Amino acid sequence: MRRAERLHAISESLRRSGIRGISADRLAAEFGVSVRTIKRDIDALENSGAPVWARPGPGGGYGLAAGSTLPPVTLSPTQAVALMAAVSAAADAPYADLANAGVRKIIDVLDPLTRSRAEALADRVWVNTESPVSRATGSALEAAMAEQKVVRIDYVAASGDATTRDVEPVLFASTNGQWYLVGWCRLRDAMRWFKLSRITRASVTTLDCTGHTVAEVGEPPAGARPVHDGARISPDQR
Structure with missing residues (x-):
């Protein structure tokens, strides 16, 4: 994972941790880097304007100030194409039209060079899907x-x-x-x-x-998962 991508992922982990916060040790284990690297990344987020708070001592950690918003993070061309490919390949999914519109908004606000590279790469990814539902x-x-x-x-x-x-x-x-x-x-x-x-x-x-x-x-056996947390569910046979 590139550093820019890791910074964005760390900021999301901080946001999800809420008022509890999350320790540097947990972040290091999550991203497979050293605690020293995590602390440098936290410093970089603070310097970029992210409202990071720190709680020292046992049980301490890092978090984001309540009600705050993060500075925008620019997607790489490959990240942008990953979003386009995922949405295009899921034309039969609920709210697929809205997802496609959302991705298009993201692409439209990228800087011109990144957008151009993303669209060129997207030409090399083909999908052929149809929704079975009108x-x-x-x-x-x-x-x-x-x-x-x-x-x-x-x-x-x-x-x-x-x-x-x-x-x-x-x-x-x-x-x-x-x-x-x-x-x-x-x-x-x-x-x-x-x-x-x-x-x-x-x-x-x-x-x-x-x-x-x-x-x-009912009890969720393996087979499907909520998109927000990875818990698994699957349908019973009728």
Whole structure:
């Protein structure tokens, strides 16, 4: 990992540590460098204007001042292409359109030389993906999840049986190359996993969800993971 990338990663670790902070020893172990290197990196962040605080003594460490923002960090061309490739290869993922727009904003604010190099490198990365879900259906599912509204879906099971169900969306999950809507099915009065490619139609109702949580999905065996912390979950067989 280059130093600029490590500085950005360290700043993110400091931000996530909150008021507890994080020790130099833990940062050194996380990034595979010496404690002396971490302290030099912390000094560099402070000199760049990052509001780093330090708490000395046993149990001490480093953190960022509450409510602070970090100075902008410029992406390398390869980092920019990594973002473009990841988003382009996940065209079937929920909120893919918004992710693509977000990456485009990042690319647009890069300095001209970095942007030019990133776009030249991006020409050497090809993807060929299609979403099995129509844009209208995907938008309805995404809106229902974000607004926590009941969504009415037309669903075709593996057996070929077609049903219309009202579902309280709880989470989206990807496992074994397939995306699922996981939610409380009011038809079955139970938590169910619905493969997105089998949802032929979806519409957001005016009904509020009743508060079903991710914990109700069950113990998470290996297979999928929340994007924020790497915990793993996978769908039960229906």
